[in-house]
Amino acid sequence: MKNYFSSDFKLGILGGGQLGRMLLAETQKLDIYTAILDSNKNAPCAQICNEFHQGDLLDFDAVYNFGKTVDLLTIEIENVNLDALDKLEDEGLTIFPKPKDLRIIQSKARQKNFYVDHQIPTAAFSHYAYLEELKHAVENDIVEFPFVWKAARFGYDGNGVKIVRNIEDLESLPLVECITEKLIPFKNELAVIVARNADGEVKTYPVVEMEFHPEANQVEYVICPARIDSQVAENARELALKIVSDLDFVGLLAVEMFQTVDDRILVNEVAPRPHNSGHYSIEASYTNQFEQHLRSILNLPLGNTNSKVAGIMVNLVGDEGFSGEVIYENIEEILKIDGVTPHIYGKKETRPFRKMGHVTIVNENIDDARKIAQQVKETIRVISK
Incomplete structure (x- = not known):
């Protein structure tokens, strides 16, 4: 096995946003050297990676030249220049997720056609x-x-x-x-995260339930485990596993789904990376999604995906009517509550509905966790000076 730890191995990550920032927390635990490419010199990752390169992720030369400096390349956002990735792969660079999978996933039309071709139920x-x-x-x-x-x-x-x-x-x-x-009438929006390494070892996280903000169409709460029938959960899990198998996917794949009023599962879309629906795992799971992403792309044994306790994630987004230098109002109030952990993403400027952080609530009891999540949501405000 290649030595990734405390060595001259260099992991390249396309994208320096909050997903990259949370991934870096895991590379730092394992002392894996990381290089980041992002267009924003003040990206959340810029100050904490080993090496930061500024460049446009959709620019062929920026992505290609960055790829030539690393030993393995991964992403924290799928909107990247695929022609550059194809050339790098042809020249022998290991890239996970594979460019062929990103080509399908980047386009919602191609994604939907893939589901139809593979008999995967979708709207x-x-x-x-x-x-x-x-x-x-x-x-x-x-x-x-x-x-x-x-x-x-x-x-x-x-x-x-x-x-x-x-x-x-x-x-x-x-x-x-x-x-x-x-437009599908549905009971629940669900998600399943699947990890698969190059040896073909596969693990799924528990099915989670997502509650959305009605205007912004953003996830407000992620609830783990989903409060659904065990057979519905198993059907969701099997569908997610089929997608990963049919893609021959390596890495972490988040599969978003609808549970219809008659309990059918329809796939909505997938994300080929750590995902908002898995943030609860940092506090609630034995192996969080970011560590699991590293394990899968480096072809290491996959970790235990079980939850230690029930977990709920609340997204922190910029309040309407506020733009500018950010203030987290009442953050000290939520820190007084047992089982509450805020994550601040390092974005200095807020604007309405911009994702600025999240809060995890862990509790032995899912219903108690949901009540505390509501309290957190109503207490903390993301405003500006």
Whole structure:
């Protein structure tokens, strides 16, 4: 086995945001040397990695030249230049997740076609190269209101997703390639994180339940374990395992799903990296998702994914009406509560709905944890000076 620890091995990470920052906490525990590429010189990772390179993740030369300086390359965001990754892989660099998988996942249209081709249940959809084509479909009653509109590329944290209820909603959409989906009546939004290493060892985390903010379309709470029937949880887990197997995926894959009113599981979308739905694992699991990501890409034995206690994560996002230098109001009040751990992402400037941190609540009792999560949400505010 290659010596990754306290050695001259260099792990490259594309992206220096909060996911990278939490990954660095694990590389530091294992003394793995890390180099980060990000376009923002003040990225959350900039001050704490071993080596920081400033460059655009979508620029061929920036990604290619960075890749030439490292021994293994991974990502903390999937919107990266894939042509550069293909060339690096052809020249012998190990890259996980594999560029071929990122090519499918980067495009919501390709992702949906992959599900259809592999008999993976998902919401019915249509693909449009541009907005005028969608408008034409609506005018000719090919698409019925209401429906879900998604930008085919570059959506994140609720951006690039809208529920379209009428013609007026259609007018406000950007002029980009997109997909539309049938609006599914569902009971729950669920997620399963799966880890797989190059030897084919696979582990799944418990199914979690996600509660969303109605306006921002962002996750407000992640609840582990999900408060669902054991058979529904098993069906969700099996579906996530099938996706990982069919992709021949190496790394960490978060699979977001809908539980329909009649208890069917439909896959919504996947993320090929540590994910918001797994942040609870830092405090609640035997092996957190960031350590597991490292284990999977370095082909190390995978860790125990069981939870020690019930865990709930609350996202900390910028309050509406506040932009500028950030203040975490009442943070000392939530620190008084047992089982509460805040994580601040190192972003100096807040704006409405920007992800600024999260808080984990651990408790023996999931219902008690949920009540405390509500208290935390109502107490702490992310405002500006």
